[in-house]
Amino acid sequence: MSIIREHTQATLSDAWRTIDIDALDPDSPANFDTATLHTALPDISEADVRQLTAQVRQLLRGGDAEGALRGCLETPVYATNTGTPAAVAAAAENGSGNELAREAALQTVVEVLQSIKASEMTPMLQRIYGSPGGSECLDVLMKYLYKGMAATSASAGGSGPRTPTRMTPQPTGFSQIGPRPGAATESTGAAMSVLLSWHEKVVEVAGLGCIGRVMTDWRRV
Amino acid sequence: MAPPEVHHLFHNPIADHSFSADRNTLAIARDTTVELYGRAGNAFKLQDELKGHDKTVTSLDIAPNSGRIVSCSQDRNALVWEPTPQGYKPTLVLLRINRAATFVRWSPSETKFAVGSGDRLIAVCYFEQENDWWVSKHLKKPIRSTVTTLAWHPNSVLLAAGSTDAHARVFSSFIKGVDARPDPTAWGERLPFNTVCGEYLNNSAGWVHSVAFSPSGDALAFAAHDSSITVVYPSAPEQPPKAVISINTQLLPFMSLIWNGEAEIIAAGHGCEPYRFNGGIEGWQLSGALEAKALGGSGDQREESALNMFRQMDLKGKVKDDTQLKTTHQNTVTTIRAYETAGDAVRKFSSSGVDGRVVIWNV
Numbered sequence: 001m002s003i004i005r006e007h008t009q010a011t012l013s014d015a016w017r018t019i020d021i022d023a024l025d026p027d028s029p030a031n032f033d034t035a036t037l038h039t040a041l042p043d044i045s046e047a048d049v050r051q052l053t054a055q056v057r058q059l060l061r062g063g064d065a066e067g068a069l070r071g072c073l074e075t076p077v078y079a080t081n082t083g084t085p086a087a088v089a090a091a092a093e094n095g096s097g098n099e100l101a102r103e104a105a106l107q108t109v110v111e112v113l114q115s116i117k118a119s120e121m122t123p124m125l126q127r128i129y130g131s132p133g134g135s136e137c138l139d140v141l142m143k144y145l146y147k148g149m150a151a152t153s154a155s156a157g158g159s160g161p162r163t164p165t166r167m168t169p170q171p172t173g174f175s176q177i178g179p180r181p182g183a184a185t186e187s188t189g190a191a192m193s194v195l196l197s198w199h200e201k202v203v204e205v206a207g208l209g210c211i212g213r214v215m216t217d218w219r220r221v
Numbered sequence: 222m223a224p225p226e227v228h229h230l231f232h233n234p235i236a237d238h239s240f241s242a243d244r245n246t247l248a249i250a251r252d253t254t255v256e257l258y259g260r261a262g263n264a265f266k267l268q269d270e271l272k273g274h275d276k277t278v279t280s281l282d283i284a285p286n287s288g289r290i291v292s293c294s295q296d297r298n299a300l301v302w303e304p305t306p307q308g309y310k311p312t313l314v315l316l317r318i319n320r321a322a323t324f325v326r327w328s329p330s331e332t333k334f335a336v337g338s339g340d341r342l343i344a345v346c347y348f349e350q351e352n353d354w355w356v357s358k359h360l361k362k363p364i365r366s367t368v369t370t371l372a373w374h375p376n377s378v379l380l381a382a383g384s385t386d387a388h389a390r391v392f393s394s395f396i397k398g399v400d401a402r403p404d405p406t407a408w409g410e411r412l413p414f415n416t417v418c419g420e421y422l423n424n425s426a427g428w429v430h431s432v433a434f435s436p437s438g439d440a441l442a443f444a445a446h447d448s449s450i451t452v453v454y455p456s457a458p459e460q461p462p463k464a465v466i467s468i469n470t471q472l473l474p475f476m477s478l479i480w481n482g483e484a485e486i487i488a489a490g491h492g493c494e495p496y497r498f499n500g501g502i503e504g505w506q507l508s509g510a511l512e513a514k515a516l517g518g519s520g521d522q523r524e525e526s527a528l529n530m531f532r533q534m535d536l537k538g539k540v541k542d543d544t545q546l547k548t549t550h551q552n553t554v555t556t557i558r559a560y561e562t563a564g565d566a567v568r569k570f571s572s573s574g575v576d577g578r579v580v581i582w583n584v
Contacts, residue, residue: 027341032365037387037426135469136424207471209448216427216447 033084037218041078046101049077053108060115066124068112073128073137076144077105079220102221106151109144114194121198125205138206142214143221145202148195152188225512225549226581228265230258236278237556238573242285244560247579250278255292255302257309265579273300273311280324284331291334293322299336299346301355314355316344324370330377332399335360337368343382345394345414360392360415370431374438378403378412381441383429389443389451391419407439407455421453424467430490431477436565440502442486444475450488454502466505468498477557481567481584487511489554489572493546495582511582512548552576 022030052075059068080098116124128134202210228247236250247258247265253274258265274294281292290302290309297318302309316322320339327334336344336357341364344357366386373380380394393412395403408418419441423429427446434441441453449469456463473491480486486505489495495511533539545551552575560581561569573579 027365029366032386036365037422139425139469207448208473209469209471212474213425213427213447213449213469216445217425219425 031084034218041080041219043080044075044077044098044101044105046098046104049101049104049108053104056108056112060112065112065116065120066127069109069116069124069141070128070137072105072109072112073140073144074133076140076219076221077102103151105221106144106147109141110148110191110195113148113198114191118197121201122204125201129205135206138202139210139213139217140221142199142202142206142210143217145195145199146214147221149192149199152192152195223583225583226263227549228579228581229577230265230579231577233577234552234575235555235573235577235579237280237282238571238579239281239283239290239558240560240571241283241288246283248281248283248290249573249579250281250292253277253294255281255290269308271300271302271309271311273302274298276321279322280326282325282327282334284327287331289327289331291325291327293325293336295321297322297338299325299334299344299355312355314344314346314357316346316357317359318342318344320367323368326371326373328373328377328380328394329375330400333377333394333396335371335373335380335382335394337371337382339367341366341368343368343371343380343392343394345380345396347396347399358394358396358414360394362415363388363390363417363420369429372432372434374406374408374434375436376403376406376438379406379408379418379434379438381432381434381443383432383443383445385428387422387426387428387445389421389423389429389432389441389453390417391441392417405458407457409458418458419453419455419462421451421462421465423447423449423451424469425449427474430475431488433478433480433486435480435483437483440483442478442480444478444488444490446474448472448474450475450478450486450498450505452486452500452505464502466500466502468505468507470496470507472496472507476553476555477572479557479559479567479570480565481570482565487557487567487570487584489550489557491553492548493550493552493554493574494548495554495557495570495572511584549580550574550576550578 022028056068056071059071128137233251239248245260249256253276255271255278256267257269259268274296276294276296278292278294281290283290288304291299293299299314299316299322300311301314302311316336318338318340322336322338324337325334333345333347343360345360346355346357349356364384366384368382368384370383371380378393378395378400380392383389391408393414393416395412395414409416423445425447429443429445432443442450444450449467451467453465454463475488476490478486478488484499484501486498487495497508497511498505499508500506554572554574557570557572559567560571567584569581569583571579571581
């Protein structure tokens with residue numbers, strides 16, 4: 001009798017159910033190092049991005065919008081905080097990684113996109129797609145479009161709940177980057193409509209495969 | 222070009238299909254059973270149901286010479302169905318895996334078959350005479366995730382595998398006493414069991430859905446979830462490959478591919494129709510869809526009466542019924558296989574998909 005009671009006492013507590021047994025198995029998918037899924041990514045600092053932005057602006061002023069767009073798309077700033085899920089979580093917690101550089105790169109791309117006229121979009125995309133390495137360029141552009149949409153919709157949400165991934169570590173609370181919650185909603189709406197019309201044009205040129213590649217790719221911008 | 226031969230068997234997904242060598246028997250993996258269809262004139266009629274699995278059958282294969290059928294299922298088992306005068310007799314295979322079996326193929330020699338699984342390994346199975354059962358040896362080493370697809374090299378020793386860890390790999394599955402020592406190839410010279418002869422990653426690290434050796438065995442093609450096809454030409458053992466050619470397409474991802482000679486690949490998948498790729502070691506390109514679009518649209522050209530048109534506009538808010546795809550398959554194509562070959566060239570191939578159709582195409 002007592003044995004039975006002891007047994008039920010021990011099993012009634014369900015603490016053992018919450019042990020993450022996958023974490024204890026070195027071969028388990030939970031310890032999968034996603035950094036093995038791509039070649040080493042270049043570490044581009046924020047200063048490099050600023051320099052690139054300056055060059056891109058110069059091209060824009062010179063009227064070479066296509067060169068400016070290609071310039072941004074050929075050196076995408078990928079997230080460097082990849083690796084095992086545990087490593088990614090740790091990096092997100094202590095604010096390492098190149099979050100700031102990535103945000104700045106996104107701003108540059110959006111700036112270029114906004115400065116290109118609607119009638120020029122399709123011919124320009126077709127020229128880029130037809131050139132060597134053009135398919136990869138448009139994949140990168142698509143990644144920036146989705147990231148841009150996520151950023152504008154998060155900021156348009158204002159005081160709404162924001163996902164932790166969208167919070168950039170900025171201890172001063174000062175943001176140098178683009179339209180933030182304080183900014184007027186019209187500007188985020190305008191930014192979104194620019195991104196949406198680009199999205200439509202990119203799908204026309206690069207097909208649905210392009211969206212699929214953005215979703216599968218481990219190299220995040 | 223003659224129109225494809227379409228067999229709409231039922232309204233369930235077909236996980237895999239296989240024709241017997243005389244092409245009169247068609248085996249279909251449907252839910253938890255293997256269904257055998259026999260050719261009766263122009264149609265296929267259900268003849269036999271092989272019940273032995275208690276979860277979804279994921280893959281099956283008929284050995285062309287012996288007529289044995291191997292099937293594998295999410296219930297972690299594989300069964301070899303031996304043809305006897307009293308019908309098919311199942312034999313359980315000792316797979317020793319604790320996740321679903323995902324894919325199975327006979328080796329060209331028919332003395333072995335390989336089973337891919339969610340247990341991050343491939344079970345290479347062979348018949349053990351003294352114990353009178355099928356046993357397995359595990360290819361385990363660098364596989365990090367579920368094995369989704371397998372393909373045999375013509376020499377029955379090399380085995381290509383695609384996995385959800387985004388790698389396509391080439392292994393040696395040499396088993397002493399079963400295999401004769403293979404001739405050296407560009408993939409390797411000495412090939413003890415579990416030698417990794419090649420490991421290839423696609424650009425975006427998408428899941429690998431299908432792998433295939435070229436007819437000579439000197440090139441490997443694989444399709445991945447980033448809508449790409451990659452063709453690898455090995456140079457020599459332990460050396461980097463001569464060429465790795467990757468083609469990103471504008472289409473939806475491909476689920477299955479076959480070679481037609483050394484210079485053509487036919488692939489089909491989420492786009493619901495087969496596509497042709499042409500090329501060689503200097504480069505590959507997409508040549509276009511195999512299907513002439515006007516054929517698929519024949520149902521649309523029905524003459525509409527004015528009454529019918531306005532009724533449609535009133536009921537559905539549109540004139541044409543656009544629930545039909547213009548392709549022969551109405552859903553994802555999951556498997557394509559060579560149906561009729563002449564040497565290395567494929568004359569006809571068959572495809573099956575989620576829409577319950579088996580289609581035989583003229584190349």
